[in-house]
Amino acid sequence: MIVRRNDLVVFLVVAFGLSWLFALWPWIGNKKVPSVFVSSAAVWMMLTPTLAVLALWWYRRRSMPELVAETGSRLGSRPRQTVWLIVAAWFGTAAFVWLAFGVSVLLGMNEFDFSLGVDWTVLIILEALVGSTLATLPLALGEELGWRGWLQPQLTGRFGVAFGLVATGVIWGLWHLPLTLRGYNYPELGAWAAAVFVVTCVFFGLVLGWLRMRSGSVWPCVVAHAAWNAHAIGVSAFGSLDEKPNQLLSGHGGVVGWVLLALLAAILFLLFPVRGNDHTDPNAPAIQEPAAPPAPTAS
Known part of the structure; x- marks a missing residue:
């Protein structure tokens, strides 16, 4: 795969530019979380990395x-x-989110609301x-x-x-700035x-990155990402209304989650090593670079 600096520039400009464009609603209206404007902006923003890839392919x-x-x-x-x-990502991500919540409860960082009952909990x-x-x-x-x-x-x-995975995670996180700056x-x-x-x-990007390289496919990452978002909403239903948790420390998105994700990533990379070129599907058609124009001949 030939990596061109111009490709990275085009991709990042489109992805970040569109993310800020779609997030103008909560900024112009000075809307903060929770807000239907912020939620709507988040939905549209999630499409921008794919739009950036399509823009790049049009450009090339x-x-x-x-x-x-x-x-x-x-x-x-x-x-x-x-x-x-894909199956492991689907159920494993669900188990991880609930494990992080359970560990937070055991450490006293969060409280479990038992008032919903067994039926509602299962549902x-x-x-x-x-x-x-x-x-x-x-x-x-x-x-x-994207x-x-x-x-x-x-x-x-x-x-x-190592650097590529960390850099991807940092870029991914910075891309969320239009929303995360609003809390x-x-x-x-x-x-x-x-x-x-x-x-x-x-x-989280370390685990998703391992899935991408181990499979040569984006689909396990897609499923893990979807399950992460889905169970993040589900687990919030069991938090105590009286006592707000420390969001920096508890849950899958806090320090507890970071430690568990780091342990999981270390286990995956040590037991099932991957290489930088493991993204490539050897059965995929070769990508042909455009031929260079012929050199001018002297007249």
């Missing part, structure tokens, strides 16, 4: 088969393994596991085609696995939510 005059191949939109060279990774968990995850898949795809589908292979191919995801932290969310994106 590439074909659709090349677009599909380079973004890992197939199931990779080992489809059966990819399917299992909320199942709804997050199936309904919300499926409903969130298109928006998660909108992000992941971040893990296109950007991550570019950065790991140019700078190596999105961490309303109690205000503008500090922006810095906290960057750290969360780096740690």
Whole structure:
């Protein structure tokens, strides 16, 4: 894969430019979390990384088969393994979010509200596991085609696995600035939510990055991203209304989550190593670079 600096510039300018454009609503109206304006902006923003990839492909005059191949939109060279990774991402991400919540409760950082009863508890968990995850898949795809589908292979191919994964996570987190500066995801932290969310994106991005390289496909990342968002909403239903948790420390997006994500990433990379070129599907059609124009001949 030939990595061009101009490609990175085009992708980042479009992705970040459109994210701020779609997020103008809450800024112009001075709306803060929670707000329907902020939620609507978040929905539209999640499509901008894919729009950036499409803009890049228009700029480079590439074909659709090349677009599909380079973004890992197939199931990779080992489809059966990819399917299992999709299943693992679906249920594993759900288990992780609830584990982080449980650890936070055990450490006294959060309180579990038992007033919902067993029936409602099971219903909320199942709804997050199936309904919300499926409903969130298109928006998660909108992000992941850009971040893990296109950007991550570019950065790991140019700078190596470690730096490439961290850089992808940082860019992913900074892309959320139009919302996180308004306290999105961490309303109690205000503008500090922006810095906290960057750290969360780096740690979660390590796991998503491993899924991308291990499978050669973006689909396990899409499912994990959708499940993360779905269960983040589901688990919030069980928090105590009387005692607000410390958002910096507790839950899957706080320090507890960071530690658990770091441990999970270390286990995955140590037990199942990957390489920087593992994004490539050997069965995908080769991407042809345009031929250089012939040199002028002397008359």
